Amino acid sequence: MSRPGTKGVPREQREQQILEIATTEFGGRGYAYTSLTDIATAAGVSKPLIYTYFGSRDGLHAACVQRAGKSLVDAVASAQTVSGADKALATLTAIFRALDGQTENWKLIYDTTLPRPSEAYALAREYQDALNTMGAEGVAEVLAGSDDADDHSLLLALWFSIVSTTIAWWSENPTQTPQQMTERCLRLFTAVRQPA
Amino acid sequence: MSRPGTKGVPREQREQQILEIATTEFGGRGYAYTSLTDIATAAGVSKPLIYTYFGSRDGLHAACVQRAGKSLVDAVASAQTVSGADKALATLTAIFRALDGQTENWKLIYDTTLPRPSEAYALAREYQDALNTMGAEGVAEVLAGSDDADDHSLLLALWFSIVSTTIAWWSENPTQTPQQMTERCLRLFTAVRQPA
DNA sequence: CGGAGAATTGACTCTACGGTAAATTACCGC
């Protein structure tokens, strides 16, 4: 593309730029289908530069995941109002508000093409669990009477996947506002609750 | 490994053997992380043989998906008793019974590492949809009053993911019998229904 | 103005994988 030699962009700034693009790429196509060459091209930068800054493909990916994960956790935490009843639904609402505009981050953290097991998956999983735990309290409430560990385990997994699916649905129907999503979920929730 | 020349195994039989092994490999590690060399080695057969019989990696994968998909659809269809109330739960039960021993097939059809979009994904998706539709009737019932298409769309996606997640959980806790799974789901279902 | 160090790249290596060509062996009908 262009000649070698510095362009005067300081490292910190380039790193941020690369992280943003890489997050979009990794999140969009998935880890398994995103090559460093792809990212370098998209970022308008050469491959060796990425290596000098992030060490390896996995290093870059890890950096993206950390950034995205922190951002999501912060957003959800600060959006979470301590509502009394129906904590689960409140958490969903918080997530919807927090996610407005960070769907790339979400897709990165919940990338299903990550190899399992792997370092990359383990790291993403940490943030998944962190976000998960924020909703777990309300979920555990539902099974207050029971002490069956497997029941809790499965219900948590289900909660997990419900959130993921809803977000995925949202990112395929992006015209929806957080407000609308909340209302929609409330409708479905109550509909399911009512005996048929 | 061994010298060329036939070993007297007829084509049909070899094909079946390869299909079985390939299903396990594709289903286990995921499409994105399973190479033909892996499969050939696991099947104790050479790569060109697979090409002669299935044409390409995608050809082999497609054959696996068809086989697995048909088997699953058949099993679920025949296990599905027309119970009156709570069709969704009945379908889940049917799936649990049908799935006993075919978790490999399930993992293949619901492989999340498939590239999207792609022929391979489209085919797997067909069977996902087919299985999905079998439960969809009960799901639609829940929203009998509403005609909001988006509501139906999201709820269907959720149903979808609930089934997937439960199966995934099961395949990580394989000591559970279908009976136990059914009871567990019933417990969770009623627990969620009761207002907290 | 000169040079040290940061920023940046083109061009390379190595490996793994999808796919192919051609040769080899065993079986089966005549």
Place this chain on the structure above:
DNA sequence: GCGGTAATTTACCGTAGAGTCAATTCTCCG
């Protein structure tokens, strides 16, 4: 027994992607 055909392999090609080396240019400080 013999030739045709089905079954099967070894050895190879082309490509793409991870990772590396050494050279080049800019900036900024003295």
